[in-house]
Amino acid sequence: MSFEFTKEELEYIEELSQRYPSPKALMLPLLWIIQNRLKHIPTEAFKAVADITKTSEAQVYGVVTFYTMFTLKPTAKYHIQLCKTLSCNLCGSKELLNLLKERFNLLPNQQNGDFQLTLVECLGSCGTAPVVQINNRLYENLTPAKLQKILEDFS
Amino acid sequence: MKEVKIVSKRFDIEGINHIKKAIEHGAYSTIHKMFDKDPKTIVDEIDKSGLRGKGGGGAPTGAKWKLMLQDFKLPKVLVINCDENEPGTFKDRQIISKDPHLLIEGIILTSYAIGANDVYIYIRGEYHQWQNILQKACDEAYLQGYLGKNILGSKYRVDITICKGAGAYICGEKSALLESLEGKRGHPRLKPHQKEPEWYFGRPTLVNNVETIATVPFIVENGADAYKEYGTSKSPGSMLFAMSGHINNPGVYEAEFGTSMMEYIEYYGGGIKGGNLKGVIPGGASTPILNATEVAKAKLDYESIKELGSSLGTGGMIVMNDSVNMVEALKNLLEFYHHESCGQCTPCREGTAWVDEIVESMLRYSASYNSIEQLLQIGQTMNGKTICVFAPAVSGVIDGFVKKFRSEFEEYLRGVCNE
Ligand SMILES: Cc1cc2nc3c(=O)[nH]c(=O)nc-3n(C[C@H](O)[C@H](O)[C@H](O)COP(=O)(O)O)c2cc1C
Ligand code: SF4
Ligand code: FES
Numbered sequence: 001m002s003f004e005f006t007k008e009e010l011e012y013i014e015e016l017s018q019r020y021p022s023p024k025a026l027m028l029p030l031l032w033i034i035q036n037r038l039k040h041i042p043t044e045a046f047k048a049v050a051d052i053t054k055t056s057e058a059q060v061y062g063v064v065t066f067y068t069m070f071t072l073k074p075t076a077k078y079h080i081q082l083c084k085t086l087s088c089n090l091c092g093s094k095e096l097l098n099l100l101k102e103r104f105n106l107l108p109n110q111q112n113g114d115f116q117l118t119l120v121e122c123l124g125s126c127g128t129a130p131v132v133q134i135n136n137r138l139y140e141n142l143t144p145a146k147l148q149k150i151l152e153d154f155s
Numbered sequence: 156m157k158e159v160k161i162v163s164k165r166f167d168i169e170g171i172n173h174i175k176k177a178i179e180h181g182a183y184s185t186i187h188k189m190f191d192k193d194p195k196t197i198v199d200e201i202d203k204s205g206l207r208g209k210g211g212g213g214a215p216t217g218a219k220w221k222l223m224l225q226d227f228k229l230p231k232v233l234v235i236n237c238d239e240n241e242p243g244t245f246k247d248r249q250i251i252s253k254d255p256h257l258l259i260e261g262i263i264l265t266s267y268a269i270g271a272n273d274v275y276i277y278i279r280g281e282y283h284q285w286q287n288i289l290q291k292a293c294d295e296a297y298l299q300g301y302l303g304k305n306i307l308g309s310k311y312r313v314d315i316t317i318c319k320g321a322g323a324y325i326c327g328e329k330s331a332l333l334e335s336l337e338g339k340r341g342h343p344r345l346k347p348h349q350k351e352p353e354w355y356f357g358r359p360t361l362v363n364n365v366e367t368i369a370t371v372p373f374i375v376e377n378g379a380d381a382y383k384e385y386g387t388s389k390s391p392g393s394m395l396f397a398m399s400g401h402i403n404n405p406g407v408y409e410a411e412f413g414t415s416m417m418e419y420i421e422y423y424g425g426g427i428k429g430g431n432l433k434g435v436i437p438g439g440a441s442t443p444i445l446n447a448t449e450v451a452k453a454k455l456d457y458e459s460i461k462e463l464g465s466s467l468g469t470g471g472m473i474v475m476n477d478s479v480n481m482v483e484a485l486k487n488l489l490e491f492y493h494h495e496s497c498g499q500c501t502p503c504r505e506g507t508a509w510v511d512e513i514v515e516s517m518l519r520y521s522a523s524y525n526s527i528e529q530l531l532q533i534g535q536t537m538n539g540k541t542i543c544v545f546a547p548a549v550s551g552v553i554d555g556f557v558k559k560f561r562s563e564f565e566e567y568l569r570g571v572c573n574e
Pocket of ligand 1: 207208210211212213214216236237238239240327328329330362363367543544545
C-alpha cells in the first residue's frame with residue numbers, strides 16, 4: 001500500500017507552511033492529517049512526511065512513537081479512552097472500567113468489534129470526573145448507567 | 156469570602172464566544188488605545204503589577220518579558236502554553252471555552268509589548284472541542300481586523316497559529332513544548348546558565364501560560380496598582396483555582412492570592428464529599444500532598460504553600476476524603492509519571508519505573524521489608540540530577556505521601572520477613 005496526500009491536503013499544507021519558519025514545524029500537523037484520515041499512521045506514509053518536512057523516515061518514526069495520540073495500527077470505529085488518573089479515579093473511573101469489562105467485553109488495549117478501549121492519563125477535565133473520550137468527543141460527569149446508554153446508542 | 160473577577164469576569168455571559176457579544180462587553184477595548192502607548196510602557200506596567208506566571212512555576216512575568224526587549228537578529232516569537240495536562244488542572248480550558256476573546260486580546264497586547272508578530276498557541280491534542288472554539292474566535296478576530304496585517308489600520312501585524320499537541324504530558328514544559336513545535340519529540344532542553352529567552356528555530360521566544368496572558372488586558376486597562384489591590388505583597392492579584400476529587404461542587408473559581416484554602420473549599424466547593432477531609436494535593440499532581448492539619452493552615456499563595464513544604468503549582472487542588480487509601484493514590488500517580496517520563500535522563504526513566512513497581516508490589520503484599528526506605532532513596536536519586544524538574548517533582552510527591560501517611564505504607568509490610 002502506498003500513501004499520498006490528497007490534492008486538498010497538499011493545498012492546505014502549502015497554506016500552513018507559510019505560517020512556520022521551517023518545514024520541520026509541519027511534522028505534527030502532517031501526522032494529524034494522516035491520523036485523522038486513516039485513524040493511524042501507516043509506515044508507508046513516513047516517506048511523504050519526511051519529504052515535506054525535510055527530515056528522514058527514521059525521524060518521523062521517532063516522533064510518531066513518542067506521542068500517544070499517534071498510532072501505528074488503525075483504531076476501531078469507536079475508540080473509548082477512559083481517564084484513569086487520580087481525580088477520575090476518586091470519582092469512579094473504576095466502576096466505568098468494570099462496566100466496560102463486564103457488559104461490553106472490553107479490556108484495556110483491546111478491540112472488540114467496533115469498540116476499542118484504551119486507559120489514558122488525565123484529560124484535563126478533572127472537574128467533571130469521571131470522563132471518557134470517544135473519538136473526538138468528551139463525555140463528562142459519567143456514571144456506569146450513562147456510559148452504558150451512550151455505548152448502546154452507538155451499536 | 157471576597158469574590159474577585161479579573162479573568163473570569165465574562166465567564167457567565169451567554170454567547171460571549173462571539174466577537175460581537177464580547178465587544179459589547181468590553182473585549183478588545185484596550186487594543187483601540189494600544190497604539191498610543193510605547194510598547195515598553197506596557198512591559199513596565201506588567202512588571203510593576205508583580206504578575207506571576209500561572210502555568211505552575213509562578214515566575215515573575217515582567218522579568219521574562221524584559222528579556223525580549225533586547226535587539227535580536229531574528230524576529231521574535233510569542234508562544235502560548237495551552238498544553239494543560241497537569242492532573243487536577245483544567246483552568247485554561249475554562250478561559251478558552253468561556254471567554255476566548257479575552258485570551259486573544261491578551262495575545263495582541265503581549266505581542267505588541269514584546270515586538271512579536273508571530274504567535275503560536277500550543278494546545279493539547281485531546282482538547283478537540285476547545286480547539287474548535289479557539290479557532291472560530293481567531294477567525295472572527297481576523298475578520299474584525301484585530302488580527303492579521305494592519306491591525307485596526309495600523310502598520311502592526313499579528314498572526315496566530317493554533318498547533319495541536321498529540322498526547323505527551325512533558326510537552327507542557329516550555330522547552331519540550333518548543334521542541335515539539337519544531338516537529339521533534341518533546342524532550343526538554345538543558346537550562347542555560349544565565350537568564351535568556353527561549354528559542355524557537357533560533358528565534359527569541361517568550362512562552363507564557365494561557366491564564367497569564369488572559370490577565371494582561373486587566374492590567375493594561377486598569378494599571379498595575381489595581382491588580383496589586385488583590386492578593387498579598389509577594390503574590391499579587393488573583394488566580395483561577397480549581398477543585399476536583401471529593402468535593403461537592405468541583406470546578407474552577409477565581410480567588411485572590413492569600414485566601415484561606417479551607418474557606419475556598421467550603422465557599423465554592425460546598426465542602427468535602429462523602430466523609431472527612433484527609434488530604435489535598437494543592438497545585439496539580441506534581442505538588443506534594445498536604446494532610447488535613449496542614450490544609451487547615453494553608454493559604455492560597457505561593458509563600459504560604461511553600462512554607463508547608465509543598466507548592467502552589469497550577470492551583471488545581473485534588474481533594475481527598477478519609478476513604479482514600481494513600482498507597483493506592485500514590486500508585487495511581489506513579490503510573491502517570493512512569494508513563495509520562497520523556498526518557499532522556501536515566502534517574503527519571505529508570506526511577507519512575509522502579510518506584511511504580513515497588514508500590515505495586517506493596518499493594519500485592521509482596522514487597523521487601525525495606526521498600527519504604529527504597530522508595531525514599533530512589534526519590535533522592537531522582538532529585539536534582541536531571542534535565543528538567545519532572546523527576547524532582549516525582550521525588551517530592553513520593554516524600555509527601557510516604558512521610559505524611561507512613562503508617563498506611565507500613566500496613567502493607569506487616570508480617571514481611573526482615574531478611
Ligand atoms: C513537567 C512540566 C509540565 C508543565 N506543564 C505545563 C502546562 O501544561 N501548561 C503550562 O502553562 N505550563 C506548564 N509547565 C510550565 C512551563 O514550563 C512554563 O513555566 C510556563 O508555560 C511558563 O508560563 P508562565 O510563566 O506564564 O506560567 C510545565 C512545567 C513542567 C516542568
Ligand atoms: S527529568 Fe524526566 S521528563 Fe525531564 S528531561 Fe529528564 S527524563 Fe525527561
Ligand atoms: S484525572 Fe481524569 S480528567 Fe483529569
